[in-house]
Amino acid sequence: MNSAEQFLQDRLQERTTKGLFRQLINTTLPFDFCSNDYLGFAKSPALKQLIEAQVKNIANYKNGSGGSRLLSGNHPYTEETEQFIANFHQAAAGLIFNSGYDANVGLLSAVPQRGDTIITDELIHASLIDGARLSHAERYKFRHNDLNDLAQKLKNAKGLIYVVVESVYSMDGDTAPLKEIVDLCKQHQAHLIVDEAHATGIFGHKGRGLTVQLGLEKDVFARIVTFGKAVGTHGAIILGSTALRNYLINFSRSFIYTTAAPIHHIVAINCAYQLLTTNDYPTQIAHKIILYNELLRNINLPIIKSSSAIQTILVKGNANARNAAAGLQEKGFDVKAILSPTVAEGKERLRICLHTYNSDEEIRNLAEQLKTLQ
Structure with missing residues (x-):
């Protein structure tokens, strides 16, 4: 193995030892509380149809x-x-x-x-x-x-x-x-x-x-x-x-x-x-954000106050944050842990993203599962 390859292997091993090794995954959990697709546009059939129709109008x-x-x-x-x-x-x-x-x-x-x-x-x-x-x-x-x-x-x-x-x-x-x-x-x-x-x-x-x-x-x-x-x-x-x-x-x-x-x-x-421009999406997502925050008021968890679609629960330590996320994923909730060094050490967390397509029932069920983290 040449010196450059050895350097790569050493750095990867160091990261693995610290529990920080990143790898690509394919997630197919039923309840998306992870993606940044807040308004559901990435999966929108209406948007897909609009794109297909407009492409046809551009010649050559x-x-x-x-x-x-x-x-x-x-x-x-x-x-x-x-x-x-x-x-x-x-x-x-x-x-x-x-x-x-x-x-x-x-x-x-x-x-x-x-x-x-x-x-x-x-x-x-x-x-x-x-x-x-x-x-x-x-x-x-x-x-x-x-x-x-x-x-x-x-x-x-x-x-x-x-x-x-x-x-x-x-x-x-x-x-x-x-x-x-x-x-x-x-x-x-x-x-x-x-x-x-x-x-x-x-x-x-x-x-x-x-x-x-x-x-x-x-x-x-x-x-x-x-x-x-x-x-x-x-x-x-x-x-x-x-x-x-x-x-x-x-x-x-x-x-x-x-x-x-x-x-x-x-x-x-x-x-x-x-x-x-066709809909009042901010009001739709605001409803989800308000509902989530109301539910979390009754749960004793360290949160960062937010009026946005991004909600955070602090779970100190990479292993603890990773385990908390895994527990939610086992129940079908796609919630990811954010680990150090992406965030400061001691500020590890669950990053929960709310979407217009998350039903009120899904959000309530998520809140019930979060109670187990208290």
């Missing part, structure tokens, strides 16, 4: 795009879809990326420059962390949702300042105090970037996100909306000014140097947004 579409957007991969329909989505979220313009990871890395690696400052909430997504690392800006973290700590970091910032938060945090499910953060950014001439991945479809009129719900869309420099959660498809869009869109087309490496998504992929995104 290709199986693949054939190149990057700057070469052969652009299409008028893609640009129309970008503007349609931007209008939906009350933004001037938008640029589609192949994934949320690509969008976050592409934005933060391209916009902040040497001499600038990026200040991030300590719990932001790994893709935002990686994007910030790729920039030449100074980087600081502030304690999660801690406005005083953010204010202190802003006082020490130099150059152009970018504050990066999620509107809904993917592991805790709690929301950022966006109004207060906007006020702080205005005081320090900082530019706010909000990842709306887990707020889209859940908050705001027709699911426009928490930024729009709070009327802050004009106060935010950039928003990232991903399509792989409530929108039920794949990809992401960066929303902002026309200047930001043009800048990213010119300087964002994860946009420039990658093959564009095929047109039927863009059709799926467009159709999902059409479906969003």
Whole structure:
């Protein structure tokens, strides 16, 4: 075995010994409380029919795009879809990326420059962390949702300042105090970037996100909306000014140097947004969230308060969290354990996702099973 292969084996063995070895699994449990498909769009027959009908209306579409957007991969329909989505979220313009990871890395690696400052909430997504690392800006973290700590970091910032938060945090499910953060950014001439991945479809009129719900869309420099959660498809869009869109087309490496998504992929995104406008999905998912929280009030478990579709029960220790999840899975409830180092040691948890297709009875039955964890 050569030295590189030995390195791989040693690292994998180390992870296995610590009980942290990851592997791909196929889950077919009857009650989904795991996926990010909050509105059921990923499995929606109506969306599938809409996509199939719309694809037929695009003449001579290709199986693949054939190149990057700057070469052969652009299409008028893609640009129309970008503007349609931007209008939906009350933004001037938008640029589609192949994934949320690509969008976050592409934005933060391209916009902040040497001499600038990026200040991030300590719990932001790994893709935002990686994007910030790729920039030449100074980087600081502030304690999660801690406005005083953010204010202190802003006082020490130099150059152009970018504050990066999620509107809904993917592991805790709690929301950022966006109004207060906007006020702080205005005081320090900082530019706010909000990842709306887990707020889209859940908050705001027709699911426009928490930024729009709070009327802050004009106060935010950039928003990232991903399509792989409530929108039920794949990809992401960066929303902002026309200047930001043009800048990213010119300087964002994860946009420039990658093959564009095929047109039927863009059709799926467009159709999902059409479906969003047809119903009051935020009210539907809110009913499930309220019901779950009412049931959990009578159960003595360490939870993180959340008004989003992501609900968390802390179960300290990787082995304990894994065993708790396995017990629920044996009863048919697809609930996953989130282990350290994905979350901080001592903050291991069960991450429970609620969906419009979870019946009230399923949620009540889940709550009954959670009582066994007390």
